Amino acid sequence: MPQLSSTSMFKHQAMALAMSLSLSCSALSVAASPAAETPLAQLPYTPSLDVPSMDRSVDPCDDFYQFACGGWIKNNPIPEDQSHWSVYGKLAVENQRFLWGILDTLAKSTEKNAEKSALTPTQAKMGDYFGACMNEDAARSQGLAPLQPLLQQIAALSAKDQLPSLLAALHQATNNERFFFRYGAGQDFGNSSQVITFAMAAGLSLPDRDFYVKRDARSLALIKKFEAHVARMFELAGESPEAAAKAARSVLSTERALARATLTQVDKRDPYKTYNKLKPAALQDLTPSFSWAAYRAALGMAGPAGATNVTEPAFFKALDARLQRMSLGEIKTYLNWALISSHAALLAPEMVQAHFDFFGQTLHGTPQLKARWKRCVELVDLQLGEALGQEFVARSFSPELKQQTERMTAEIEAAMADSIKALPWMSAATKKQALAKLGSIVNKVGYPERWRDYSAMPVNRDSLVANVQAGHRFEFQRQLAKIGQPLDRGEWAMTPQTVNAYYDAQMNDINFPAAVLQPPLYDPKMDAAPNYGNTGGTIGHELVHGFDDEGRKFDAKGNLKDWWSKKDGREFEKRAACVAEQYAQYTIVDDIKINSQLTLGEDLADLGGLVLALTAWKQHVAGQVLENKDGLTPEQRFFVGFAQWDCNNARPEALRVQALTNPHSPGRYRINGVVVNMPEFERAFACKPGQALVKPEAKRCKVW
DSSP states (O other), X not given: OOTTOOOOHHHHHHHHSTTOOOOSSOOOOSSOOOTTOOOOSSOOOOOSSOGGGOOTTSOTTTOHHHHHHHHHHHHOOXXXXXXXXXXXXXXXXXXXHHHHHHHHHHHHXXXXXXXXXXXOHHHHHHHHHHHHHHOHHHHHHHTTGGGHHHHHHHHTOOSGGGHXXXXXXXXXXXXXXXXXXXXXXXXXXXXXXXXXXXXXXOOOSSSSTHHHHOOSHHHHHHHHHHHHHHHHHHHHTTOOHHHHHHHHHHHHHHHHHHHHTSOOHHHHTOHHHHOOEEOHHHHHHHOTTSOHHHHHHHHTOOSOOOOEEESOHHHHHHHHHHHHHSOHHHHHHHHHHHHHHHHGGGSOHHHHHHHHIXXXXXXXXXXXXXXXXXXXXXXXXXXXXXXXXXXXXXXXOOHHHHHHHHHHHHHHHHHHHHHHHHOSSSOHHHHHHHHHHHHHOEEEEESOSSOOOOTTSOOOSSOHHHHHHHHHHXXXXXXXXXXXXXXXXXXXXXXXXXXXOEEETTTXXXXXXXXXXXXXXXXTTSOHHHHIIIIIHHHHHHHHHTTSTTGGGBOTTSOBOOOSOHHHXXXXXXXXXXXXXXXXXXEEETTEEOOTTTSHHHHHHHHHHHHHHHHHHHHHTTTOOOOOBTTBOHHHHHHHHHHGGGOEEEOHHHHHHHHHHOSSOOHHHHHHHHHTTOHHHHHHTTOOTTSTTOOOGGGOOOOO
């Protein structure tokens, strides 16, 4: 249900690998925060069923999303510094303003030695980090100086056999995704209790391979703008216009070659295509000109190399061929671009602005840079996230709220067990395996039981770039240290202050950070109906991810293993195809339809999750006398509560990017596409045949 709840096996690695800073879509503002923006002393209250957010002039049976969210859409225009805006996004920004107050107080305390002594070492570290980040004058005066050590290492490259050690230095200090490939740790798909090395495709500036390979007029125009942006950045770094234009052509040529060799988003969802466990010799055979032994040595990885999961072997073959063809100058140009662009949002104002002009405005349609405080809060969240999470939880998450969520989760899991037992299309043998997997799921609510230790991460007040690079090194080495060690099943891949939730197929756990359990999502002041529609739907959504088209390929222990009979597998695929065919008809923007093979897992989870939440709510209130409120029956309140979690607006540019990259369908279809398959919705609103959200029973989709 949340925006990042996909069960893709890249989920855990992508979030855990160096807590990679994604600097491509937003940037530090060069302007002061607007006067209206001040830190929040406490989180504001918005009910989980907000009547003014509705539009009762719309017939719910024709467009339930507009009925439930029309008022919200009208009253919540997209802020100038956002590419899209939603209930989740608004809550996330409110959380940021709350965290801003905490960090601002810590930063001011660290400036005064007398007050700093009253802080814990971790609080002082956050204060220094935030203080360094907010110092725009330092960024302006330092220019490119913070990058000079790495720029000099790139300039010193005199032979291709030195590239492994150079990439090791760059991968540790920077955004791992920007330098040819990613490297780190992950659970073995075949044995989830083992942590092994992963080597993954990377090296692209744009969000997806399709930006480079599509040949329609809009795509070609965007590529031209990207090339012009690269040239502009090289000019800002000191190159002449002629040299900058040449460098941009070289960068684009390299990234196009990498893109052509990269799997599509749909293929990446298939764990059988991304599980290629190779011994060291086989890995080396993929890249004859690139020494993995030298790379590992430069990372400080002592001892014999174990197996590596190479998620895209064809990519590494193509990368090696590309490296053999490239001159040293072309390699240096590409690395310089990756280094400068991955740091651009941290540098002097002209770099920040140029970076934003393309990645924020051109690519996503965002008119205005984010205020600096927002980006600084995001950076602390990314690199000192659990330390900040402790502060958030202490102020915003009660033991009672944790208990209430755990109770609701148990009820929805019981509904899932009943659903499995009653399935007419699944055999007894497969049901036994499904129930075993369901019973093995671990529920994590609020925050981790053991907080992360950041004592080994150095932070100072003098340089934001130095702090960010130190954060990268700390997390990269923390990940590498997991290889060959016992798996820590208590680890989280999200911070407690993240407004989101996720299911991890290899951990076989569902995770609900404290921030996603705040109003207007979970509302302790509200009756059960909207809470079960909203948070209950989220819990059911994450639970169903364990049994969607991707999650079902993993067993109760989190291993990639087919535990389905062939007949049952075909029956599942037939029902999943119903959902895929339905969503493939929906238009995202322009004439772009939903890629329903990309969104299938989320669409299945949306539908199945709400079915489970409705069952659990009915059982929860069984025997109670329920009253109408706000002109809505209890059943109607359940469905409106569900719909209002995803009220949103998005700019056309952002929707075009979403069409290529986002495994979630747009909000309107995450709501209307679900209720059209539920006879309970039809009855709740007395819908009549022929209305848009009335589907004949024989055509309704249902899996769980």
